[in-house]
Amino acid sequence: MDLGRVFAGVPRVGRVDGCAYCYSPSDLELLGGDPAAVPDDLVGSFAREVTDHWSEDQYGLIWRGLAPRILALVEASPDRLLLRGLTHARFPAWPDDEQRAVRAALRAMLADAVTDGRPASSVEELICAAAHVDHDLTPWLAHLHTMTGDDADAGIARLARYWAADLAAGGEPSLWWFPRDPAAPIRDWLRSDELHRRLSRTGDRDALIAIAEV
Template identity: 65%
Template sequence: MGLNQSELELVFAGVPRVGPVEGCTYCYTQAELDQLGADRAGVPDDLVMAFARESDGHWNEEQYGLLWRGLAPRILGLLERWRDEMLLKGLTFARFGTWPEPERSAVRGALRARWRGRSPRRRTRWSPPPSWVPPPMRTRI
């Protein structure tokens, strides 16, 4: 059974903060990197989404798992709201299989509840995340 948002936050409350985040300063400002390593509740949703959807080469490998674990309740909440499975692409790089069992169970439960709640016949209209920018139009030559 899936946990609600406050229960997820309790499960992940003990995850230590990373501190100064070492990430791609071409794609992220130092202020954004500092936000990611500080109070998780203060990280804007669009930055959480950018982190979760970004390729793993943009982040310090040693910090990535702790960042993902700390942001897991937020990422799962955004997944429920936006239905964007790309938010989960970093779980392998975050070494999900090495996380403490209560955290892995919480993520699995949230994902099971999400998939059970979807009807294969029900189509939902896609809505872009708040910071989404459409790709440039391609021109034919």
């Protein structure tokens, strides 16, 4: 999907009313202008920044304009903080095509991350980033069950072993909206029939044993 085309019509806000202590006048000018002219480090700083550093009236338009750039940063180096501002940007009120584009881009990133052999910790970071879309891990964990093929089997088993070991040691995912039990969706996924059928089919006894200890 061409994210640049989807978000091309987002209006520019002009000079941004942001924190003048943390951002220079030139930074604030750049953020309100052509998204292509904003350096990567400034895009990342905007996305990770606490939202009270920005004008509430402008924030959603700035985020929408930079959405392709922010998503490119997520793809290059998954970081859950890059998407934490989506709620403040009023994501549910965005045009339908923009919402669909964000979700589709993240689903594609997740499929690549699971199947290309990268470490499970990186896959976790991407899933936790994507969960900021709806403040819910569940749909992204469910998306894992739609993936097929040997590479998907291997990546999902790797993730299951990683999470099982982490939860058994008392770890839990860090989520920006601070749910009461952030690990609950992961425990449910680890115990799901779909995952157990996959691991049993591939003969991954190590993963099944690790899950049993959670």
